[in-house]
Amino acid sequence: MKVVIVGAGKLGLKVANVLLGGDNDVTIIDTNEEILQKISSQMDVMTLNANAKEIKTLKNINISSYDFLITTTGNDELNIVIASFAKSLGCNKVIARVRDPEHMQQINFIKDVMDIDHIVNPDLAITVEIYKYLAEKYTLSNGIFSSGKASLIEFSVDKFKELIDLPIYKVPEFLPNMLIVAISRNGKVIIPRGDTVIKNDDAVYVIGEKGPIMTLNEKVHERGKYNDLQKVMIIGGGKTGFYLAKMLSEFGAAVKIIEKSKDRCRYLSSHLDNVMILHGDATDLNLLEEENLDLMDAVVTATGFDEDNLLLALTAKRHGIEDVIAKVSRASYGEIISSMGIDVALSPLDITTSNIIRYVQGTKKVLSSQLIQGQAEIIEIIASHHMKILNKPLKELHLPEGVIIAAIHRGPDVIIPHGDTKILEDDKVIMLSLLSDISSTETLLKDDGGKGFFKKTFG
Template identity: 30%
Template sequence: MRIIIAGAGEVGFHLAKLLTMEGHNITVIDIDGDSLRNISNHLDLEVLNGSSTSISTLTQAGIEKADLLIGVTNSEDVNLTTCIIGKHLGAKKTVARIFNIEFLNSREKLDLCNLGIDELISPASLAAREIKRLCKESALTDFIDFDKGKLSLIGIKVEQDSQVAGKTMEETAYLNPNRDFIPVAILRNNETIIPKKDTRFQVNDHAYFTANNVGLNRVLEIFNKSRIEIKNLMILGGSSVGYHAAKALSKKYRVKLIEPDRERCLKLADMLPDTLIINADGRSVDVLEQENLSEMDAFIAVTDNSETNIITSLVAKNHNVAKTIALVENIDYIHLSQSIGVDTLINKKLIAANFIFRYIRKGEILSLTSLHGADVEVLEYEVTPNSKIKGARLADLKFPKASLVGGVVRNEKGYIPTLDFEFQERDHVVILAKMESINKIERFFK
């Protein structure tokens, strides 16, 4: 595909990185020469210094032959205008990053497709959706379910009392006699490991497993973790992410939101009738304690200050809050969550870039999810009548070394496949893979 990206910031950079690994023809446009030099020094693509709303700049970038135009600058107006102009100049599809949620709520009324905008991306609403997903299980650092829970991917920390600590996968096989779960990735000191039978679990590793319903409970038992039902949530920060998170979570949980700006609190109180809004400075430990922090099941810090979010999440952990999630601006911070004590650090720019990447691949992959802090993607494919994998045994397939088949959903039941497992049409196959392996994996499903 020929893809033009308007914006060389963090979203544009990460998106370009994902797409260049796929072998797409990428051109990045930006008015900031330094940002373009940075992206050009790290990635093999074309850059163009200029405004993406300029007809001459878009023409120079080859807009008339573009399969996709993506506007991800820091200006909503620029992104929308870029897509409208680009579509009329010949771009087949356009995607715009927005900040005002009203555009999402009124997309049909505004008939944005007719204007030239095919898809809108709101980093704040996507981050809120991710927070909602992460709150499903308090004992786990990550949780993804497939086919309505028939199969799950879970993340959990290896602690001293874990039965697997210090043992290899082969040595712990006795803990899983019915093969109800399988280790699929280990995050250790910022390195992502696709485990083999001689891979040894170490204390402080973050281990990821795929499991069926029985296996999920078994993994929790092995790691001495108990499932605590989340009922009470505290959100620190009434930002756009805080608002969307509260709106989504208050339908299921008792939510308390703390925001220091009084005017913002009044607005939030009108918009969030099911959320308790507290006008206070949540950076104060005394304030958090007065608002019964220790009685919370989850703490979500989404202020505009990354350091505040991290520190208050650590305070929450110190008050025995089961689940902590902190929003950070710097993508480089994401790996820290595994070592500093916060359950999960999220970055809305990274989430937005990954969403756009999934949008591009729509139709080829049923789902694609990133594990926060790990250099691995979780992909779900369906075996079609023409798939090369159909009728083949797992042992006979030469999947890339940087990948692993984590599970299969067949006829409403989750399976952890053995080497003798034979793939059938309509199977949903869950695969863990490093980004460079995705192209090779796709060939098995075409």
């Protein structure tokens, strides 16, 4: 499949890396020649130093021969215009990155008039995941993923104490015909192996047949400290803070935003109803204490600086806040986050990349997908005869560290796999992959002839 990416920033490069995992033909267009030279030396992509807004640029690359154009620059208007031009010139599908809330208010009109197939918004995407985490935690939904006869739930192991200090390979003694597919530990989602030991403060994700899973759900899910999510403090009034405050306010929570830009505070005050806007520097502990930090049910740190978000999240956690969520862009902070006790740390980059990739894959093979705490993705695919994962014991597939086969639908049966289980043609396979390893999933699904998942879907 041929894909052109406009913009050589973090998002563009992340998407390109994932697509390359499936042996797709990727072209990156950017106006910065120095960056493109660096990319050419590190990645197997075509690069073009040009302005994609110019029609001649799109014509020169024969844009009508491309399956997808993805605009990822930091300019909404530029992304919209380039995507629209490309579609008019015959590109099969176009995707545009759009972040401005005012654009999002009229997004359907923009998509229709400009003929754009799909819009991605990193700020809105991470907001949805934060909202889902908080709303689902307090409304206690039955199962966070369900497909056919299989269902997945999440719970803290203090609700099932037999699991504490237990290695994964011994879990079937207590949870027969079920599988722990992921563990949330200190704000980080990990894929367990057989010798992984479950720790006291872990939350686990368990998959199995719906009947036993729902019975387990009744045992481990009791209402906690609050009947409703009542008080939330959001630190940072940028786009993420704006979207989240709006959603949580409509959910019924009392929301308070702390923002240090006076101009931004004025904007928030005029665009948000029933949200308290405070002008101040949240790194000032006195301010946080004056604003009753200790009384909050949840704190979300969403400033534009990872370091501030981590520091503020740690401060909130040390004040005994039940749920602390940090917006963090740098993957290199992963190990630090794991040791800090933060409940959830989300990356807009990983979430948006997943959004784009799932749209590119389409629906011919991917039956469904859902994010887990914004850090991992559970997907259901149909195993086709092209895939090299067929007819081999799972233990011989050498699965990447961040990928696990969670369950297999075969006819009327749900199979909880083990090392000797084989995937057969037409099986519905439920997989879980860390977003940081999403390219590994694509590589895993290559066929024996070298074609990637995308080429099988669209080729």
